[in-house]
Amino acid sequence: MPDRAVFKAHTWDAYCRVNKEFASRTLEALRKSAKELDDQERFETCPVVWIHDYQLLVAATTIRQVVEEEKLRCKLAFFLHIPFPSWDIMRLFPWDDEILQGMLACDMVGFHIEDYCLNFIDCCSRRLGCRVDRNNMLVELAGRTVHIKALPIGIPFDRFVQLAENTPRFLKLAESEKIILGVDRLDYTKGLVHRILAFERLLEKYPEHVEKVTLLQISVPSRTDVREYRQLKEEMDQLVGRINGRFSMPNWSPIRYIYGGVTQEQLAAFYRDSAVALVTPLRDGMNLVAKEYVACQIKEPGVLILSPFAGAGGMMHEALVVNPYEIDKAADTIHRALHMPLDEREVRMKQLRHREQQMDVNYWMNSFLASMGAVNNSDEADPLSTKMTPLTLDDFDQYLNNHVDTICKLSLILDYDGTLAPLTSHPDLAIMPEETKRVLERLSNMPDVNIAIISGRNLENVKKMVGLDQLTYAGSHGIEILHPDGTKFVHPVPFEYAEKLRELVHDLEKEVGHSGAWVEHKGVLLTFHYRETPPQQRDEIVRRACNIFQKAGFEPHEAHMAIEAKPPVKWDQGRACIHILRTMYGADWSERVRIVYAGNEAAMQALSGIACTFRVDSSPTVRTGANFRLEGPDAVLTMLKWVEKQMNKRSPRLTRSPRLSRSPKHQRKQNMLDYSLSFEDEEDIGGNTSSTFLTNGRQKRYNSNCRSSN
Secondary structure, three states: OHHHOOOOHHHHHHHHHHHHHHHHHHHHHHHHHHHOOOHHHHHHOOOEEEEEOHHHOOHHHHHHHHHHHHOOOOEEEEEOOOOOOOHHHHOOOOOHHHHHHHHHOOOEEEEOOHHHHHHHHHHHHHHHOOEEEOOOOEEEEOOEEEEEEEOOOOOOHHHHHHHHHHOOOOOOOOOOOEEEEEEEEOOHHHOHHHHHHHHHHHHHHOHHHOOOEEEEEEEEOOOOOOHHHHHHHHHHHHHHHHHHHHHOEOOEOOEEEEEOOOOHHHHHHHHHHOOEEEEOOOOEOOOHHHHHHHHOOOOOOOEEEEOOOEHHHHOOOOOEEOOOOOHHHHHHHHHHHHOOOHHHHHHHHHHHHHHHHHOOHHHHHHHHHHHOOOOOOOOOOOHHHOOOOOOOOOHHHHHHOOOOOOOOEEEEEEEOEOOOEOOOOOHHHOOOOHHHHHHHHHHHOOOOEEEEEEOOOOHHHHHHHHOOOOOEEEEHHHOEEEOOOOOEEEOOOOOHHHHHHHHHHHHHHHHOOOOOOEEEEOOOOEEEEOOOOOHHHHHHHHHHHHHHHHHOOOOEEEEOOEEEEOOOOOOOHHHHHHHHHHHHHOOOHHHOEEEEEEEOHHHHHHHOOOOEEEEEOOOOOOOOOOOEEEOOHHHHHHHHHHHHHHHOOOOOOOOOOHHHHOOHHHHHHHHHHHHHHHHOOOOOHHHOOEEEEEEOOEEEEEEOOOHHHO
16 A cells, blocks of 8 residues: 555654664573573574564664674574565665665565565565575575575464354344354455445345345454544444445344454354355455454354455465455355355365364464474574575676677776775785786776776775776775876865864874774875774764764765765765766767676765666675675676676777777867866865866866866
8 A cells, every 4th residue: 555655754763763672672682591501502502583573674683783793693583474565665665775684684584475575585686686596585685695485374273163162152143144254453454445345236236135144344443543544444434334224124234343352252253153254455464364264164164255465365275265356246256155055165164274274373383493493403404504506607697688788888897995805904905816806907908898996095005906007096086086098187175174184183093093993094085994993892982983073074974894084075986987987988978888886885876877886795784776786806706707708709809999099188188078068067165166187297277167278
């Protein structure tokens, strides 16, 4: 029911706070359990945390983060008791990525039926860019494999049989009168209005049922403080009143409407004594009313009418299935049920009862725990040990086949830290693997491939770390750009910025430069690193560091376990990417060039829709606008190998890209023209719209509003 959805940021914040509180209490229990065990027991024991339903969709995010930091052993499981929507519905939710990431923080996620599993897997693939295995129901996020499983819930079958056997009759009926039963919460997903209209149509179309059949509808009050639910109650009251007024006889009313709860004993008696059960929701996770009705059919069997939009509709095949939106067909189905011969009713009900007795609530619980490896014998393999197969070249057929063609030029734009080189405790230790360097070198020599490396490092450092010619290098998040022909672009930075940066360095080193935290001054950028700080101190150190940034007049930017201070200019990696592409290919490049970007989030928005983007990050909670996710540099290397393989299929050419083979003088002129076309209307700090180009060590300044100077 997407038209009824209302999204408010403050209610989402409250939801997250509640989830964190549940997570906090769970962590307390895990810590207490760990303290009570000796070292050997802790090694052998792995507690299972089983989270239930939509109220706690993101609780596992906090639990997962803390148990990994504190090295607590546990398995996390989640079961959703409502339907999981398809992608076209899920994408309406503003925080859909956080919901999916919260569920994927678990080791196993369970749903009632396979359709919900496939919807979830599809959303993980489309929204998060996860690798998925639909055949084996696996999802990979940040290197972790999450198992997805369909586990239909059951009921305490024997308990309902016992109630049906021992409870007296509550309904006083004429000898030939039959009861059609409906039991629901008063909820717009239950299809109550459609059900009442179908019953009215039955009396219109088949008048022989007048005075012979009564609809007993029990509607349990729900969310009475919500306007939509109050409106539904009013609509139901009016509808029941109108139909009763239309068809009632002195000794008979067509609808008995109970607005309120009933005891389990009364409910079991109603189930037992009803000829037909109408379970026709518009949307329902499983619907246990259908199962309870079947359990209580211990005398002459009745008929179950079931909606295909309930999870039970895909399992209880012997029921009569009807679309509740088809009022006429629903009336026909009720008529058929009322006239169904005894032998057919017996066959259908016997099969239904046998299945539900076998797959009761205890069977469901034990199946779930067994799937988690919580009830296995010591010599049995852990059912969660199955992992996604390692990333291969073939995986990129799915990602890039429709993007890298045999005609257009290809531009690869790659970040360095965490993308080409692994993240390390110190930037100087982040060395790109030799194999990656060799693949990049071969690609850079291909005439239809251009490569740009963009990084938060300063220009000289990133060029030194990569160590390849014929590449474009962008340092300081694109503020400095060096093209293969020697042309250099520098975005202007206010003069007073340097002094403020020195003061910020001093304050950070004095206040929070301890416990493994340190400050890196990179010319026009500053980075505060906290990767090596103790986990229990990290939140406080980060909070204090952010306050220092803000007091100094800088907006803190989150990086890989670090905080960056960037110049206050209208320039970022996204703008730098566009500038690089225009410099390489001209203003009409989008029709002739295919782009692949791999890195962090800064450039995703600028390249959205015009590039195939990969977010390279091992964090399971990072939000991204990328098309796909890659875990780290090894996955990026596999991607580069796939690109090399595809580009090698092309017919060989003798020259590189025409734009890169122009004379330096011609190239510099084109560079300045492209920059003018792209940014002539932008005002920078102090209204200054100038840009700086450095060529062969000489600096010239051009006003972007004066094309004649070019």
